[in-house]
Amino acid sequence: MATVVDIAGLAIGFDNGPPVLADFTASLEARSFTAIVGPSGVGKSTLLRVIAGLLAPREGTVSAPFEPDPGRRPFALVFQEARLLPWRSILGNVLFGLERLHLSAGERRHRAFEVLELVGLADYAHRWPYQLSGGQRQRINLARALAVHPALLLLDEPFSALDAITRHTLQGELLRLWHATHTTILFVTHDLDEAVYLADRVIVLGGQPGARIIRDFLVPLARPRDRGSVGFADHVHQLRSALSDIMAGGEGI
Ligand SMILES: Nc1ncnc2c1ncn2[C@@H]1O[C@H](COP(=O)(O)OP(=O)(O)O)[C@@H](O)[C@H]1O
Ligand SMILES: [Mg+2]
Secondary structure, three states, rough: OOOEEEEEEEEEOOOOOOEEEEEEEEEEOOOEEEEOOOOOOOOOOHHHHOOOOOOOOOOOEEEEOOOOOOOOOOEEEEOOOOOOOOOOOHHHHHHHOOOOOOOOOHHHHHHHHHHHHHHOOOOOOOOOHHHHOHHHHHHHHHHHHHOOOOOOEEOOOOOOOHHHHHHHHHHHHHHHHHHHOEEEEEOOOOOOHHHHHOEEEEEEEEOOOOOOOOOOOOOOOOOOOOOOOOHHHHHHHHHHHHHHHHHHOOOOO
8 A cells, every 4th residue: 555644753842842752653554544542732733733744843754755736735634623714604614725725716616515515514605604513513624624635634633522422423424534535544532432433543642751652553343333342342442451551650631
């Protein structure tokens, strides 16, 4: 399988402070779904910002053999809260991220409707953010990220503010979108059940300050996954054990 992003020897810190991450090395395969879990404050969000190029690392490299393409962006980052612009319609919000690409107005509109269709909210194009539920807002957030056809989609606890039922629905939606768009995903979560439900691979971070990769699991369970199965519970249990080893070192999750 082709590698989409090669992350080698990343060390990350702020100003002259202690390192947040001491060493992070991973290759992400094309079309893979990788989850990153770890205690709160371990540096998960910071890692995504470095990978997206929003923050420079102290050491190490993020290399992505992307073909330069004026109609795509290499990365799109989705946060926990939808951060929609309240003064723009839903369509306007999706178009906003497309304005920096070299596309004609017609192409931008076509792309925007394509992704709204994909998340099942094309009928909401002319509504306003305040008229949407939390789950719908997060769907728009995903649509906005997918609209730029990112080579790597980075998601930072995107469903953690949602109620359990909506969260489960959106997890299913995300898997459908992943298949439909052939995108590569790096997904940060502190929810172990969510990591095992979604990902092919789970990377556990721990050890502050100066966190590193504590475990790197594959999740070879068939899809669609059954949360009630023994195999599923076994994977969640393995993750929980890895994390309780970290927490025995005095860290909270
Ligand atoms: N802009 C910043 N300046 C200084 N320290 C920061 C900044 N952003 C994050 N940190 C620190 O980096 C560490 C990791 O934060 P973060 O990546 O948000 O953790 P996580 O997402 O795993 O909860 C924390 O100790 C946090 O206080
Ligand atoms: Mg975070």
